[in-house]
Amino acid sequence: MTQPILELKGVEKSFGSNHVLRGVDIDVAPGRSLVVLGGSGSGKSVMLKNALGLMTPDAGKILFDGKDVTKDQGKTREAMRSRIGMLFQSGALFDSLTVWENVAFRLLNADKVKRSDAKEQAIENLKKVRLGASVAELRPAEISGGMQKRVALARAIITKPDLIFFDEPTTGLDPITADAINDLILEQVKALGAAAVTITHDMASARKVADEIAMLFEGKIIWRGPASEIDRSGNDHVDQFVHGRADGPIQPSL
Template sequence: MTTPILSLQNVEKRFGKNHVLRGVTLDVAPGQSLVVIGGSGSGKSVMLKSALGLMTPDSGQILFNGEDVTQAKGKTRARMRERVGMLFQSGALFDSLTVWENVAFRLVNSGVVSRAKAKDRAIETLSKVRLGADVADLYPAEISGGMQKRVSLARSIISKPDLIFFDEPTTGLDPITADAINDLIIEQVRGLGAATVSITHDMASARKIADEVAMLFEGKIIWRGKASEVEDSGNAYVDQFVHGRAEGPIQPAL
């Protein structure tokens, strides 16, 4: 059997009395696109940060390509992050850096690639997300929100990672721009052959980019299946969330 590129095994995380993750178990195969859905406060962001190593679980294991990285630091953690890309919810572009410097941030700061070569790589990668060389020397404040999201996508793929995390990739975008971003995600991820883990509230995005969908509720994965099955999951929680109903087992967070 193929070793999962990412495996969370019974991961738990508390913040004081707030028990956020309550035994999350999740595998992601190489090249697979997994979308994790769930309401606000369900633990999606904490799960993502734990998988990235930005938070350390209280218990459980996190494996990257079969290697235990739960407590990893230093060179072990650096080796993992070299193979991982990330698109943040807000884009998280550096306002003081130009577009190309944002895209090539990892290359420039690695010290391995010259600034000139890094800029060439950045411009090449920008073209993959339908942005021309004319935006390379602009600053994030000088481009639209949709363009900023594409710059963030370019930054996440420039190092040709094996695994990419997407945190609410279409948040704040109008439906047409959001759909264009979804198309770019599919195109670029397939081109790389990378695995992806996305967290989102946007069911249109989830249906489009996912091979499989999992639902996180009260810190646990309560359902997982093919994206084509999410409309008829047989799970009352998934059904309520997918169809956006106020009535059901999930109580609205008012």
């Protein structure tokens, strides 16, 4: 078995009396795609922030490439983040920057790459997500939602990361555009040989991009298995979520 590039072991996180993560155990290896399902308030975003080092767990460990990075700060933490790509929910592009400046944001601001070289790399990565050089000088407001997601994907892959997080990558997209984004995600993750962790409510997306699917409920991973087994999980919580039923052990958030 390939050593996981990311491991969360017994991770706990509370905010006052709100115990959000209650011992999360999860891992993903290079070349593998893991989708994490979970309803609103299940702890998905907090788990992601702990994995990225934006939060420090109250208990448990986070290992990156076999090294304990739970409490790393400064340059050590930045070295880890330099190997991670992120596609944020809704794209999270900077309105004041052009498309190519958004794609090359890390190159320009952290890696101090010359603007001419950064622009060249940005345009090359835009091509990888089926966008031509003609969009490079446009602002995000001048392109469609689907194009914005592709720009965000180009930004996530430009540094050739070893691990990529996808936070609700198809939110706000029509089914056809969402499927095209899923195809691009699969294509680029495979080309990089990267590990991928996707948080999503979109079951069509989960089924398409995942090698494995895990379910986070009340701060714990309650099921994990091959994507092909999701309809035969044997778990009532998973079954209710996958089929979108109001009746079941998960109470709707109203």
